[in-house]
Amino acid sequence: MFYHFIFILLFMLGLYTILVQDNLIKLVIGLTIMEAAIFLWVIATNYRGGIIPILQPGVIEADVVNPIPHALILTGIVIGASTTALLLTLVIEINKFATVITLDVLKGLRD
Amino acid sequence: MELNILLLILIPLVTAFLIPLVDIINVKIRRFVIISSVLAEVLVSLFIIISQYNLFLAGKLDLRYYLGGWSSMLGITLALDSLSLIFSILISFSLALIIIYSIGFIGHHEGKYYALIFLILAAMQGTVLTGDIFNLHIFIELITITSAALVAFKRNREGIEATLKYIIYGVIGGLFFLVAVFLIYFNLGSLNIGIIASNFAQINIKMKTTIIALFLTSILIKMGIFPFHFWLPKAHSVCPSSVSALLSGVLLKIYLYVFIRLFWDIFGFGLLKEVGLDYFMIYLALFSSIIGHILALQADDVKKMLAYSSIGHVGMIVGVLLLNTPTALYGGLLHTISHLLLKTTLFLTVGYLIQYTNGHHVADFHGVAYRNPGIFIAFTLGILGMIGIPPLPGFYSKWYIVQAFIESGFVLAGVLVIGGSIISLFYYLRFIYRGYSLLDYEKKIKPQRVGVVLSAFYRERIVTDVSYVMTSLVVFSGLFIWLFKQPLMVVVWALIGG
Numbered sequence: 001m002f003y004h005f006i007f008i009l010l011f012m013l014g015l016y017t018i019l020v021q022d023n024l025i026k027l028v029i030g031l032t033i034m035e036a037a038i039f040l041w042v043i044a045t046n047y048r049g050g051i052i053p054i055l056q057p058g059v060i061e062a063d064v065v066n067p068i069p070h071a072l073i074l075t076g077i078v079i080g081a082s083t084t085a086l087l088l089t090l091v092i093e094i095n096k097f098a099t100v101i102t103l104d105v106l107k108g109l110r111d
Numbered sequence: 112m113e114l115n116i117l118l119l120i121l122i123p124l125v126t127a128f129l130i131p132l133v134d135i136i137n138v139k140i141r142r143f144v145i146i147s148s149v150l151a152e153v154l155v156s157l158f159i160i161i162s163q164y165n166l167f168l169a170g171k172l173d174l175r176y177y178l179g180g181w182s183s184m185l186g187i188t189l190a191l192d193s194l195s196l197i198f199s200i201l202i203s204f205s206l207a208l209i210i211i212y213s214i215g216f217i218g219h220h221e222g223k224y225y226a227l228i229f230l231i232l233a234a235m236q237g238t239v240l241t242g243d244i245f246n247l248h249i250f251i252e253l254i255t256i257t258s259a260a261l262v263a264f265k266r267n268r269e270g271i272e273a274t275l276k277y278i279i280y281g282v283i284g285g286l287f288f289l290v291a292v293f294l295i296y297f298n299l300g301s302l303n304i305g306i307i308a309s310n311f312a313q314i315n316i317k318m319k320t321t322i323i324a325l326f327l328t329s330i331l332i333k334m335g336i337f338p339f340h341f342w343l344p345k346a347h348s349v350c351p352s353s354v355s356a357l358l359s360g361v362l363l364k365i366y367l368y369v370f371i372r373l374f375w376d377i378f379g380f381g382l383l384k385e386v387g388l389d390y391f392m393i394y395l396a397l398f399s400s401i402i403g404h405i406l407a408l409q410a411d412d413v414k415k416m417l418a419y420s421s422i423g424h425v426g427m428i429v430g431v432l433l434l435n436t437p438t439a440l441y442g443g444l445l446h447t448i449s450h451l452l453l454k455t456t457l458f459l460t461v462g463y464l465i466q467y468t469n470g471h472h473v474a475d476f477h478g479v480a481y482r483n484p485g486i487f488i489a490f491t492l493g494i495l496g497m498i499g500i501p502p503l504p505g506f507y508s509k510w511y512i513v514q515a516f517i518e519s520g521f522v523l524a525g526v527l528v529i530g531g532s533i534i535s536l537f538y539y540l541r542f543i544y545r546g547y548s549l550l551d552y553e554k555k556i557k558p559q560r561v562g563v564v565l566s567a568f569y570r571e572r573i574v575t576d577v578s579y580v581m582t583s584l585v586v587f588s589g590l591f592i593w594l595f596k597q598p599l600m601v602v603v604w605a606l607i608g609g
Contacts, residue, residue, distance in 0.1 A: 082256055086256060090263065
């Protein structure tokens with residue numbers, strides 16, 4: 001139950017950052033916090049002790065660690081890294097056209 | 112036979128990574144690689160239709176490919192049933208035409224463009240064909256990232272700004288989807304769509320409501336239904352026209368597919384009724400439709416107007432699908448196909464007309480019809496189809512939609528759909544009127560048909576020919592609309608029965 005609360009707290013913190021912050025870099029950080037919240041939640045809630053998950057004769061399935069959440073999270077981290085990279089590239093591109101990198105630039109209020 | 116399903120994803124994926132290699136060796140052979148890959152994709156699709164057609168009509172189409180040979184409990188499966196067959200065919204044919212059009216249309220950074228567009232083709236086919244809900248999320252995120260890179264393709268200020276908005280909302284939508292996927296995994300211990308569908312009733316009702324709310328939010332953000340529509344028009348109008356055709360014509364339909372797959376196949380439609388969201392969703396979608404049409408009325412930019420009208424049409428399709436009667440589902444699916452054909456045609460022809468007008472504004476369209484009559488007639492046909500003039504496909508699908516609303520007792524909703532069509536009459540006909548009107552000084556000199564506007568003759572030929580092919584597809588699908596009846600009814604019965 002503790003992990004679920006931490007997850008909701010972190011996820012909402014990230015969402016709050018996106019909604020409130022003006023700086024584009026902080027927006028990207030907010031997205032990263034949301035992603036990290038999901039990853040930590042899945043790994044923490046699915047962990048149970050056990051041996052290395054290699055299916056071979058003599059190994060009972062109940063003894064091994066469940067490998068699927070870890071595989072899913074690895075894939076998720078790759079996606080998260082690529083979206084963050086793309087977002088930061090876009091922030092750099094915005095900085096070529098405008099002197100500041102705040103949301104006002106997107107609204108056309110400042111150059 | 113099952114290997115063909117894998118080939119549909121694998122061919123564009125390999126091509127996407129082959130193109131940078133080909134560019135290093137010799138840039139001139141890139142075009143042949145692209146065309147042969149597109150043809151291979153279309154041939155595989157055709158082969159699948161021809162070999163499976165009898166099974167498909169019997170409603171028993173269920174091909175599976177087990178990746179790595181693992182069973183569906185452990186591994187990832189690719190599955191092809193009647194719904195995904197329809198969408199897979201639509202994707203491969205429309206993307207083939209769009210990619211061939213791009214050979215003439217895109218003049219700069221072509222290597223990057225084709226790598227991205229083949230990746231998006233692979234991701235779309237993957238979304239439609241996968242039988243694993245986490246894989247569905249992966250492919251949707253792949254679509255979001257690659258399409259964001261394509262939206263920013265012109266690298267001007269508006270493009271970058273629109274892309275930032277697009278990708279931030281896309282990623283937030285994707286994260287909600289991911290949370291819902293993990294909630295399903297915690298409760299059922301499986302990610303396979305078939306296993307989830309058969310076990311979903313076991314989950315308790317509060318958890319079900321949470322999962323549905325998360326999926327619905329995610330899909331509504333991705334489709335651009337009313338409270339989340341503001342990123343769509345900018346993102347769909349700043350990119351090159353071939354990309355706009357892809358995003359507005361094809362990509363929105365992929366999210367419609369995901370919507371149908373989730374809420375009919377996996378959860379079962381009864382659940383949405385049980386939670387009490389179906390009437391709310393119908394009115395939300397219809398409100399979104401009217402908002403889209405009204406915003407299109409005030410847009411003077413031609414591409415922005417087309418993007419707003421996409422909001423209107425997608426809202427209409429979502430609204431009618433949620434009625435869950437045979438006529439409603441048939442009308443919704445038919446309108447999906449006709450909107451795909453018409454919107455792609457419109458964006459492709461507009462992409463060529465913009466070369467003549469030097470601007471997107473409605474005032475720039477003065478006399479375009481005299482300078483290029485052929486493409487302007489294609490544009491006009493697309494517009495008439497969108498409004499719903501009888502021999503063109505838009506009329507039949509709107510007819511079924513209105514009929515479905517009135518049969519289910521939603522007379523107001525039927526009136527709203529017809530009202531949307533009447534509003535669209537006003538904002539579309541401006542462009543035809545301007546196109547055929549001349550300024551005073553232009554009347555003295557007879558306007559000449561301008562020759563080559565794109566950089567080389569073969570480029571112009573490719574662009575105009577693909578536009579004519581799309582237009583003839585629109586006209587033929589309107590004249591032979593009864594051909595769609597039997598295949599679509601198979602899908603409808605599969606959705607209602609299952």
